[in-house]
Every structure is written in structure tokens, then in C-alpha cells.
Amino acid sequence: xxxxxxxxxxxxxxxxxxxxxxxxxxxxxxxxxxxxxxxxxxxxxxxxxxxxxxxxxxxxxxxxxxxxxxxxxxxxxxxxxxxxxxxxxxxxxxxxxxxxxxxxxxxxxxxxxxxxxxxxxxxxxxxxxxxxxxxxxxxxxxxxxxxxxxxxxxxxxxxxxxxxxx
Numbered sequence: 001x002x003x004x005x006x007x008x009x010x011x012x013x014x015x016x017x018x019x020x021x022x023x024x025x026x027x028x029x030x031x032x033x034x035x036x037x038x039x040x041x042x043x044x045x046x047x048x049x050x051x052x053x054x055x056x057x058x059x060x061x062x063x064x065x066x067x068x069x070x071x072x073x074x075x076x077x078x079x080x081x082x083x084x085x086x087x088x089x090x091x092x093x094x095x096x097x098x099x100x101x102x103x104x105x106x107x108x109x110x111x112x113x114x115x116x117x118x119x120x121x122x123x124x125x126x127x128x129x130x131x132x133x134x135x136x137x138x139x140x141x142x143x144x145x146x147x148x149x150x151x152x153x154x155x156x157x158x159x160x161x162x163x164x165x166x
Contacts, residue, residue, distance in 0.1 A: 042073075048135075049074040055133045056081055057120055057166065058140030060088030067137055068092065072111060082116040082129055082140070089115045120162030130166075138166050 054071055058064040059081030071079050083089050093115055097107035108114060118125035120140045130136065141159050142148050148155035 045070075046074045049076050051075065051077045052134040053078045053132055054080065054135050054137060055116075055130060056137045056139060057162075058138070059083050060085050060092050061139060064137075064139035065092055065095075067139060068113070069096070072096070072113075076112060077134075079111075079113045080116055080129065080133065081113060082118055082120070084117070084119045084140075086117055089117060120165055121157055123165050126165045136166055138163065 049071060054076050056064050056067050056071070056079065059068055060083035064081070064083070068079060068081055081089065081092060083092075093104055093107065093113075096111055096113065097104070116129050118129055120126060120138075140162060142151075142155045148159075
């Protein structure tokens with residue numbers, strides 16, 4: 001049910017021809033993730049994400065990796081996992097690989113997952129990572145307040161500049 005979605009911004013593609021190539025998705029607070037409406041949420045998510053290319057920033061973090069695992073249920077065309085933690089990308093790929101086939105490339109093809117190493121503060125990397133993407137789920141952020149307070153410039157760079165790049 002599309003009433004639950006709101007397009008925040010439609011960006012022109014990086015080639016400047018004015019054609020919209022990317023929608024940024026916001027799930028409104030009307031979505032109730034309790035078990036009582038989980039079936040309804042699954043229904044509309046399946047319809048929205050089917051045959052779509054999805055990019056999840058922060059895809060190896062606790063929130064991002066949980067989203068990736070959920071998206072595997074929705075017959076996405078491709079799921080792009082973006083992370084700046086090479087070990088996290090590797091561990092997620094192992095976690096998602098079938099128990100019978102641990103081959104990295106075969107697993108990527110089977111699960112329709114692509115692992116992108118990159119930082120959301122790198123605009124050029126974000127332009128290439130978002131090419132051909134239908135939806136972005138932006139989960140990359142420094143979330144722990146004490147760490148942000150101790151590293152205010154890095155927190156601002158990541159959480160503000162990185163989000164602007166999306």
C-alpha cells in the first residue's frame with residue numbers, strides 16, 4: 001500500500017540530464033512493526049521491493065544487516081550492501097552464503113547481493129554506488145552519543161555530509 005511511502009527527494013542522475021534516476025525512501029511512522037501488523041507490512045514491502053535494485057548504506061551494521069536479511073525475502077532484483085568495514089562485508093557474505101556453497105561469487109549471484117566497499121562521505125563513490133538504484137535505505141551513521149561527542153568532527157562528517165551525499 002503506497003500510502004505508507006513518501007518520496008523525500010527525487011535526484012537527477014549524475015549526468016545532469018534532468019531525468020530522475022533515484023528515489024529516496026522514507027517509511028512513515030504509520031508503519032507498525034509489531035506482530036499484529038507484520039503480515040500487512042510484509043505484503044506492501046514485497047510489492048514495493050519486488051524486482052527493484054536496493055542500496056543499503058551501513059549494510060554491515062546491526063540495523064543495516066538486519067534490513068539486508070529481510071530484503072532477501074522480497075524478490076529484489078539486486079541488493080547492494082554498502083559498508084566501510086571490509087571485515088563486516090566479508091562476515092555478512094559468509095553469514096548469507098548457503099551452507100552448501102561458501103563460494104563468494106556464486107553466493108552473490110544466488111542471493112542477488114553485491115557488496116560495495118565505500119564511505120558515504122565519498123561523493124564520487126556514492127554516485128557510482130547509486131547508479132541504477134531504485135531505492136536507498138540509508139542506515140549508515142555514527143549512532144553512539146559518547147563516541148560522537150568525543151569525535152564531533154568525524155560524527156558531523158559522517159552523519160551530515162554523508163547523508164547529504166545520499
